[in-house]
Amino acid sequence: MERVHFLAQSCFHEQAEKTFLEQKEKILRLLPEADVQHVGSTAVPNSLTKGDLDIQVRVPAEMFTAAVEKLSTLYGINEGSVQTDYFRAFQDDATDPPLGVQLTVVDSELDVFWKFREVLLAYDAYRAEYDELKKAYEGKSMEAYRKAKQRFFARLMETPEFKNL
Template identity: 30%
Template sequence: MKFQKSDMFRDKIEMDFVIIKDKILKVVNNVEVMSIGGAAIPGALTKGDLDVVIRVGRKKFPNALKALAATFKVHHKEMWNEDFAIFKDVSYSPKVDILVTVIGSKSDNLHKIQELLKENGKLLEEYNEIKLEFIDSKSKEYKIAKRRFYNKLRKILGFEEETIFSPPAGRQARLLKMI
């Protein structure tokens, strides 16, 4: 993996975000769409990819997933639950991940994590060190280290830690069948 300072990608990421946000809002409305991830944090190391979060009300979540699946590729089904889903826009390079969270749910913390990293230089430095440590390693090892770090941030913010995801069951399986 190759990382560079987010400032190198700022203009491109901002332009791509405007386009993706418009594309999303044509599919679902009454949602909040935000750019998150390393590329959206000044001084963070990033691959230059775009991560977007869509925050949606609980009642609208199933219909939003169905509408989004008609436009974007379903991604990481194993991570889906009753509050959270991931899509991917394959028409962009580098990749665009679209994370969908239910407002007020245990999964609705990505924007808070981003703000914490923007406000706390020491944590941002630690975030960058993790990226540098895994620059020549496999993606899986990096993702595990990043998940541990994000759990540390969740704990600081008073959120529940993310656990290892299990195969879809119950309501989660029904959500997946809808799309």
């Protein structure tokens, strides 16, 4: 069983930001019109993180299929993730830190990652609540943590702070 562990975001910030900028440059060479954003806990100061880097790539609907093909030349498809006409997840475990790339159609149902980051940056109480959730799952099952994380973000999506974005 895979166990989850967390450290302070500050332990990863410098390397995560360096890797983000390198990957952003690669992505924009292939998709110059994309909106490429550093999301996830490494983008939120003072948070706890597993230490992986998350990037969201946002494209218009008419570019989605071409974007999937182009990003597939850089990264492997995350086979364990959902695949739709407006969302695709990629991964690269060889980068430092390991990388997840979420490709979304702008304004689609799963165009939420940048919004999560914005709420966690603007409202410290939500960030602290998320960190408490992580502390509760330290050393426990990754699957159980992912379920709890999903419930947290589903609840966050119902808040006025999220809905106003």
